[in-house]
Amino acid sequence: xxxxxxxxxxxxxxxxxxxxxxxxxxxxxxxxxxxxxxxxxxxxxxxxxxxxxxxxxxxxxxxxxxxxxxxxxxxxxxxxxxxxxxxxxxxxxxxxxxxxxxxxxxxxxxxxxxxxxxxxxxxxxxxxxxxxxxxxxxxxxxxxxxxxxxxxxxxxxxxxxxxxxxxxxxxxxxxxxxxxxxxxxxxxxxxxxxxxxxxxxxxxxxxxxxxxxxxxxxxxxxxxxxxxxxxxxxxxxxxxxxxxxxxxxxxxxxxxxxxxxxxxxxxxxxxxxxxxxxxxxxxxxxxxxxxxxxxxxxxxxxxxxxxxxxxxxxxxxxxxxxxxxxxxxxxxxxxxxxxxxxxxxxxxxxxxxxxxxxxxxxxxxxxxxxxxxxxxxxxxxxxxxxxxxxxxxxxxxxxx
Numbered sequence: 001x002x003x004x005x006x007x008x009x010x011x012x013x014x015x016x017x018x019x020x021x022x023x024x025x026x027x028x029x030x031x032x033x034x035x036x037x038x039x040x041x042x043x044x045x046x047x048x049x050x051x052x053x054x055x056x057x058x059x060x061x062x063x064x065x066x067x068x069x070x071x072x073x074x075x076x077x078x079x080x081x082x083x084x085x086x087x088x089x090x091x092x093x094x095x096x097x098x099x100x101x102x103x104x105x106x107x108x109x110x111x112x113x114x115x116x117x118x119x120x121x122x123x124x125x126x127x128x129x130x131x132x133x134x135x136x137x138x139x140x141x142x143x144x145x146x147x148x149x150x151x152x153x154x155x156x157x158x159x160x161x162x163x164x165x166x167x168x169x170x171x172x173x174x175x176x177x178x179x180x181x182x183x184x185x186x187x188x189x190x191x192x193x194x195x196x197x198x199x200x201x202x203x204x205x206x207x208x209x210x211x212x213x214x215x216x217x218x219x220x221x222x223x224x225x226x227x228x229x230x231x232x233x234x235x236x237x238x239x240x241x242x243x244x245x246x247x248x249x250x251x252x253x254x255x256x257x258x259x260x261x262x263x264x265x266x267x268x269x270x271x272x273x274x275x276x277x278x279x280x281x282x283x284x285x286x287x288x289x290x291x292x293x294x295x296x297x298x299x300x301x302x303x304x305x306x307x308x309x310x311x312x313x314x315x316x317x318x319x320x321x322x323x324x325x326x327x328x329x330x331x332x333x334x335x336x337x338x339x340x341x342x343x344x345x346x347x348x349x350x351x352x353x354x355x356x357x358x359x360x361x362x363x364x365x366x367x368x369x370x371x372x373x374x375x376x377x378x379x380x381x382x383x384x385x386x387x388x389x390x391x392x393x394x395x396x397x398x399x400x
Contacts, residue, residue, distance in 0.1 A: 076365050081118055082356040084125040084348065091362060094118055095369045100191070102370060103181035110367040118358055123341045124194040126348065127201060136200045143192050151177065198337070205336040209329060215271040216284050217317035219249060221257040223310045229256055231303040231310050238300050238312070249300070249314055260309065262327070271322055276331045279306035283313055 077092030098117050102108050131138055151173040155161045178185060223229045234256055239246025253267025263269045274285045281287070283301045286294035295301055295315040304311045324332070348354025 076362075079362065080357055081362070082122050082358070083354070084122055084129060085353045087125050087129075089118070089121050089125075091366060094121065095366055096187075097121060098366070098370050100181065100183060100187070103183065108370065110370060114363050114366040114370075115358060118356065119345075122345070122354060122356065124197070126341070126344050126354065127197045128194065130344070131197050131200075134201070134204065136197055136204075138193050138196055142196060143189050146192050146196065147174065147189075201340065202333055202337050205340060206329075206333045208336070209324070209332060212321050212323050213273050214319040215273045215322045215324075215328075216315060216319055217271050218269050218284065219253065219267045219314050219316060220263055220269055221249075221253045221267050221312040222260055222263065223256065224258060225305070225307075225309055227258075227310075231312065235300075235303060235312055258309070262331075271320075271325065271328065273324065273328055273332055275335055276328050277306075278335060279308075280304060280311060280313060284315065285319070 077090060077095070079091050081089050081091050081094050083089065094114065094117060098108060098113060101113070101117070128138075148170065152170045153166055153173065155166070177183075178188060183191075221234060223231055223234070234252060237247045237252050238249060250266045250268075253263070254265055257263065257265070257267050259265065259267075272280075272284060274281055277284075282290065282292045283295055283304060286292055295313065297315055297318050299315055301311070301313040304313065345354060
């Protein structure tokens with residue numbers, strides 16, 4: 001028996017299918033949402049990662065720039081170069097002092113000056129601290145007197161002058177000198193004070209030199225250390241040490257010798273006391289500790305390498321008690337000052353109150369900084385009134 005079709009029966013049959021379709025739709029939408037969410041999450045993660053990498057690279061670049069700036073510009077001038085007790089000198093102080101020399105002389109020898117100037121700075125500080133115990137006077141009025149003597153205009157004899165005008169001219173000369181050298185007045189006063197102390201040390205040690213002493217008469221041939229002359233070939237031209245037999249000493253000295261202020265063009269030096277040329281003392285006076293006999297009269301030495309040059313020496317007259325020439329007294333006086341400074345350096349290093357921090361890296365940095373500064377005064381140029389740096393034994397803290 002057939003039953004009539006009922007609408008409710010159709011709905012009952014289609015409802016599961018619709019539900020399944022809706023369920024599939026929901027699942028599809030949920031899956032699409034999950035996919036979209038996953039894609040969005042990945043994109044956000046990639047975006048955050050990209051931002052993180054970018055920020056990291058930016059921080060790295062900034063760090064490199066900052067570190068480079070610190071290493072190249074900020075740190076080097078503040079690195080300590082040396083100290084004497086509680087007084088410390090930095091690399092920047094050393095550069096500034098060398099620039100003073102550059103301003104005064106117009107040029108500097110960067111192959112030697114950085115180390116020499118650091119040593120001179122320390123020597124000057126050692127002497128400054130020792131000055132009270134040595135009885136040296138380094139008062140402001142003494143410094144004023146040196147500066148005034150250096151820059152005060154001279155008045156021709158018999159000519160009247162206005163004191164006020166002379167004072168004004170003195171101030172102008174001094175200010176022009178400071179401007180041309182780039183020096184502050186306070187810095188120049190420090191230089192003058194150091195020179196005063198050095199001069200007083202020289203005077204004190206000079207009083208220990210006797211009126212007469214044994215001296216030998218010599219002549220020599222001097223060559224520069226960095227010169228291209230073959231000193232072996234020069235020595236060979238002179239023949240054997242004692243008998244000679246070669247070319248005349250005077251002739252060879254005149255052709256290749258570089259006098260440097262003590263020998264004339266023929267190589268003749270004159271009378272030399274022991275200690276005036278310490279590195280030649282072994283040849284001229286002998287050295288018992290090293291079992292080195294002195295040259296005999298007429299004997300010619302082999303090449304002697306010193307810090308000042310290469311020497312070939314001939315002894316003309318043996319030890320004779322004589323008075324000093326002014327030149328040799330001054331040379332011996334300078335050597336006594338150098339010896340005092342060297343002894344103080346050794347004592348300070350041994351006792352720990354003198355320290356130095358200088359190597360090839362800092363040497364190169366100091367030299368590069370000085371090269372950046374063009375000379376402020378052309379070579380040979382002096383102050384407006386014809387005066388340059390104060391006289392005496394050279395620039396601050398040492399001899400030149």
